[in-house]
Amino acid sequence: MDTTSSLLLALLGDARLPSGGHTQSAGLEPALRAGTSSAQVPPYLRVRLRTVTRVEAGAAVVARAVAADGGDLAEVEAAWAARTPSQALRANGRRLGRGYLRVLQTLWPGPVDTSARTWSRPVVLGLLAHRAGMNAVDLARLVGYDDVQTVTAALLKLEPQDPLLIAAWVKDLLPDIDEMAAQVAHLHTTEQIPAQGAPLIERWAETHDTITERLFSA
């Protein structure tokens, strides 16, 4: 299918989709704790779009292509894991994958591999996009948009301020999301999945996993 219903993208990108998204800050809580200021959140988001989120979107796009060809999604999962060095981020990504697996199996039911419960969010999203008829560029957009909205929604919980100012940041980042999506939408094979890392984000995620006082899982 060449075009995705814009309503499908809206449905999946909506924070009200019950997939457990409200437990997430996309690394913002530990970033603020480590001294990031709220004014630095837009550059923080651009860094994510060029690194960890790009990896996530690339893995999702490849998972969609592999699912469409009847290939082995466990290979995509392994490739994503190899590009996600933080154990805490891998565990969190797989928890999120289980949330989306519930969405997939209720909204677009069908047979899944028995190991699907251990797949990360991008792999499950790739399979979901294949089943739901969402094209590759919109799938990558969804991953980028969800990441940006997760960070900004968490910011309003952690350091409340004029929410429209924050919404304006999201609007200003839409071209960055489109640019990232265009860079990964054509990927088809596991070795093509980007491998950019963000060592500080990964280290903060590890620290966050060990503390006892936190609002968000990751």
Next chain:
Amino acid sequence: MRLGVAGPVGTGKSSLIATLCRALSGELRLGVITNDIYTDEDARFLKSAGVLEPERIRPVETGACPHTAIRDDVTANLLAAEDLEADFGSLDLVIIESGGDNLTATFSPALVDAQLFVLDVAGGGDVVRKGGPGIARADLLVINKTDLGPHVGVDVERMAREGREARRGGSVVALSQHDEASIRMLTGWVRDTLARYRTGDHTPVDPGPMAPHSHTGRDGEGGHPHTHADSAHDQAPAHAGPSA
């Protein structure tokens, strides 16, 4: 069966769960999930109480949304319950503690099969009269810390009676950790509810987001008290108009 424990912060939800674990762990396979708002304090309290193996107690982060986690997006709690079952086989009773919040937070029937709502006498004897979905329509209302009544000037018997009135006769247990008879009433209710759940005689019910209220029609009639948990509400012709 999954049992929700809700109620305002500081009313003794964690202690009540510790009491249930102490009394029931010999006869039932138990698991506990805590929904802390800021920390894993409740999970740590329960682990340190030594009433259950620490691996059977799981904290869930709620992203500052304790209502959401037990009502409109229960995903994180469902996954934690799945994990407990995957690690320990099927369990008889999984107790889910809500993040201590306020009078309005109750569990979705998509998450729990039964729920109890905890108040304490130290919060004031008038709290039951303030009402709310948990007080009025949880499967059980617990009025906790009754031993403190004389110290905080609360007439415990009156508070329990007003609780029963607010619930139109629904179950109320006046509980004190120092009163074995009251603990037996609580555990008896849990055993009884579990037995009815197993025979299919217990139906999970949403206490509803709103307290009982009435709509007054434009003609000034038809303002009968009801709740939106009443299925008849949506079908009542009197509400076909723009009253909502």
